[in-house]
Amino acid sequence: MRDRSRSLLPVIVVTLGVMITVFMHAYLSGVLGESLEKTADFSEGHVKVETKAYADNLSQLPNDLALVGVDTLVKSLERLYPEYNWVRRIDFGGLLDVPDSAGNTKMQGAVMGKGLDLLQSDDEATRMGLKKLLVKGRFPSKAGEVLVSDELLEKLHLRPGDRVTLISSTMFGEMAIYNFTVAGSLHFGINLLDRGMMIVDIHDVQMALNMEDASGAVLGFFKNNLYNDKHAVATKTDFNKRYKNDGDKFAPVMSSLSENGLMGFSYTFVKNIAGFIILIFIFAMSIVLWNAGLISGLRRYGEFGLRMAIGEEKSEIYRSLIGEAALIGIIGTITGTILGLSVSWLMQEYGINMESIMKSSSLMISDTLRAQITPTTWFIGLVPGIISTVIGAALSGIGIYKRQTANLFKELQN
Amino acid sequence: MLTKIMAQNSIVEVKGLVKRFPMGSSGFFTALKGIDLTVSEGEFMGLVGPSGSGKTTFLNIIGTLDKPSEGRVDVLEKDVGSLTSKQAAQLRKEEMGFIFQSFNLLPVYTVFENVEFPLLLLNKSAGERKKRVMETLEWLGLTSKVDSRPAQLSGGECQRVAIARAMVKRPKLVLADEPTANLDAENSHNILRTMLKLNEGLKTCFIFATHDEKVISYLQRIVHLEDGRIAKDMKVRSSGTL
Ligand SMILES: Nc1ncnc2c1ncn2[C@@H]1O[C@H](COP(=O)(O)OP(=O)(O)OP(=O)(O)O)[C@@H](O)[C@H]1O
Ligand SMILES: [Mg+2]
Numbered sequence: 065m066r067d068r069s070r071s072l073l074p075v076i077v078v079t080l081g082v083m084i085t086v087f088m089h090a091y092l093s094g095v096l097g098e099s100l101e102k103t104a105d106f107s108e109g110h111v112k113v114e115t116k117a118y119a120d121n122l123s124q125l126p127n128d129l130a131l132v133g134v135d136t137l138v139k140s141l142e143r144l145y146p147e148y149n150w151v152r153r154i155d156f157g158g159l160l161d162v163p164d165s166a167g168n169t170k171m172q173g174a175v176m177g178k179g180l181d182l183l184q185s186d187d188e189a190t191r192m193g194l195k196k197l198l199v200k201g202r203f204p205s206k207a208g209e210v211l212v213s214d215e216l217l218e219k220l221h222l223r224p225g226d227r228v229t230l231i232s233s234t235m236f237g238e239m240a241i242y243n244f245t246v247a248g249s250l251h252f253g254i255n256l257l258d259r260g261m262m263i264v265d266i267h268d269v270q271m272a273l274n275m276e277d278a279s280g281a282v283l284g285f286f287k288n289n290l291y292n293d294k295h296a297v298a299t300k301t302d303f304n305k306r307y308k309n310d311g312d313k314f315a316p317v318m319s320s321l322s323e324n325g326l327m328g329f330s331y332t333f334v335k336n337i338a339g340f341i342i343l344i345f346i347f348a349m350s351i352v353l354w355n356a357g358l359i360s361g362l363r364r365y366g367e368f369g370l371r372m373a374i375g376e377e378k379s380e381i382y383r384s385l386i387g388e389a390a391l392i393g394i395i396g397t398i399t400g401t402i403l404g405l406s407v408s409w410l411m412q413e414y415g416i417n418m419e420s421i422m423k424s425s426s427l428m429i430s431d432t433l434r435a436q437i438t439p440t441t442w443f444i445g446l447v448p449g450i451i452s453t454v455i456g457a458a459l460s461g462i463g464i465y466k467r468q469t470a471n472l473f474k475e476l477q478n
Numbered sequence: 479m480l481t482k483i484m485a486q487n488s489i490v491e492v493k494g495l496v497k498r499f500p501m502g503s504s505g506f507f508t509a510l511k512g513i514d515l516t517v518s519e520g521e522f523m524g525l526v527g528p529s530g531s532g533k534t535t536f537l538n539i540i541g542t543l544d545k546p547s548e549g550r551v552d553v554l555e556k557d558v559g560s561l562t563s564k565q566a567a568q569l570r571k572e573e574m575g576f577i578f579q580s581f582n583l584l585p586v587y588t589v590f591e592n593v594e595f596p597l598l599l600l601n602k603s604a605g606e607r608k609k610r611v612m613e614t615l616e617w618l619g620l621t622s623k624v625d626s627r628p629a630q631l632s633g634g635e636c637q638r639v640a641i642a643r644a645m646v647k648r649p650k651l652v653l654a655d656e657p658t659a660n661l662d663a664e665n666s667h668n669i670l671r672t673m674l675k676l677n678e679g680l681k682t683c684f685i686f687a688t689h690d691e692k693v694i695s696y697l698q699r700i701v702h703l704e705d706g707r708i709a710k711d712m713k714v715r716s717s718g719t720l
């Protein structure tokens with residue numbers, strides 16, 4: 065142990081490996097976790113209620129298949145599952161028409177709209193962090209005021225205060241025309257949304273699309289805002305049992321975030337990242353350290369022979385070899401974790417801007433890649449850092465047993 | 479009665495020792511071909527012979543680092559052939575010192591720490607370790623080098639540290655394999671005089687394996703090995719006559 069130069073290489077290897085592990089964990093937690101979180105906040109909720117028909121045709125934003133009698137539904141949801149906040153959401157598509165002073169079309173652009181409660185409480189705006197996304201103008205304060213993505217605002221040469229007309233279709237398939245005032249613009253940092261998004265108060269959308277007492281979906285968010293899959297699945301199962309309405313495609317069905325297609329996969333993945341990384345790392349590092357250990361182990365057979373001559377036993381030497389390795393593992397793990405956390409912290413605070421690469425992405429992935437340090441990040445390096453050094457030493461130390469005592473001793477004589 | 483006294487004084491008793499090494503896929507190479515030898519307390523003796531005659535092999539068996547294929551070897555009243563590796567390690571730790579051709583000091587440790595090492599294995603207290611190490615270094619004229627590291631020492635000094643390491647626990651038996659092979663004439667004589675002094679002062683038994691004439695000139699007893707057999711066994715002088 066006193067031989068610093070001999071311990072240095074393994075310490076560096078462990079440090080690097082642990083650093084990479086820690087960083088990878090923070091990175092994946094950050095990127096996938098954020099994407100998961102944004103998806104939950106933006107469109108899926110922790111649990112989601114919609115009609116079966118709506119769920120089946122989700123990509124068409126089929127508001128003709130929306131839930132009706134939503135007020136009653138929300139009331140019973142609040143009664144049955146008070147641990148959630150229940151909110152109404154309506155997604156819609158349409159054209160945004162910018163009239164000139166004479167009322168003729170000056171500019172037109174496709175929009176994706178999202179209706180949510182902006183005026184009655186701050187909950188939804190806070191959940192989605194909308195106020196932080198504001199670029200120009202101000203937040204809507206009364207009915208008829210909307211927010212649009214800043215990119216769309218620029219494209220349509222709009223300014224806060226301008227009037228726009230939404231052209232869409234009502235719940236009953238008729239043409240819907242509704243006038244709004246642009247209150248401000250938002251930059252989401254998610255390309256999919258920045259291209260042409262419009263945020264409207266849920267009440268305005270209901271008016272515009274003739275959807276009084278209807279909504280595309282009702283989302284439930286845990287009040288502590290932490291997704292608990294077990295609980296969500298239990299809620300879902302319970303709800304679907306209560307509202308079992310075979311064959312009725314307009315009956316409400318509930319789904320949990322984790323069972324939601326692509327999101328379901330990334331949810332499972334995010335949940336198991338730590339396990340995956342640890343496994344890969346233990347495997348790779350053990351091999352590297354075994355090789356490093358072999359080199360130093362071979363160089364040390366002379367020393368082992370000497371120690372045996374002086375009266376140490378093979379098993380004692382083997383144990384001390386493993387003890388040293390564990391110590392190296394601990395030192396490497398500590399420095400590696402510190403370095404890994406530092407790099408992760410930088411990437412958590414500053415992020416890496418990937419806007420140009422994300423231009424055509426259709427995923428809910430932020431333009432800025434950010435790491436996220438979770439409690440697991442602090443400890444993830446520990447297991448592989450120490451286990452791999454010990455395995456590495458154990459493998460290279462087997463040579464002590466394989467060799468005859470006299471042969472080890474022979475290393476001394478030349 | 480006479481044999482009993484002899485037996486009590488003997489440190490090494492070898493009868494019909496044969497050592498075979500496996501060679502190739504099925505064959506054997508016989509390095510020692512039937513050896514009988516008794517070494518008594520306080521002897522200063524050497525195994526002498528040409529390269530390949532079996533000196534090191536023999537010394538390793540006496541040192542419990544290897545086992546006999548046939549015959550019986552008793553060292554300090556223990557049957558080497560039947561010792562477990564733990565018992566053998568114990569015996570080496572408590573009763574034996576080794577000196578090698580290459581000095582084999584641990585490079586990162588100071589002179590003091592190198593010499594202290596065997597006492598650590600014996601769980602001696604810090605105070606006792608310090609006392610013994612300093613005393614031993616004094617015998618060997620190394621007190622000024624206590625804090626030096628091996629790289630800062632000459633070859634002769636390194637070998638003296640190695641001798642100190644072998645002697646610090648006051649073993650009954652010191653085994654030295656070609657201890658002068660890496661030393662010049664002056665240092666060789668220096669070392670040998672030191673070892674002889676320790677032999678005479680502490681009654682430590684020394685067994686050398688060597689073909690160095692300088693070493694041979696100090697020995698009290700010379701056992702000539704040739705092709706795995708004892709060719710001659712000569713008492714050349716009595717203790718204290720050099
Ligand atoms: N582990 C081993 N396996 C096979 N043969 C061995 C082994 N160790 C020693 N021998 C053989 O036994 C013979 C005696 O070897 P040993 O090392 O005892 O000779 P030595 O007298 O010490 O020679 P030197 O003066 O060169 O040190 C040699 O022929 C050697 O090749
Ligand atoms: Mg030899």
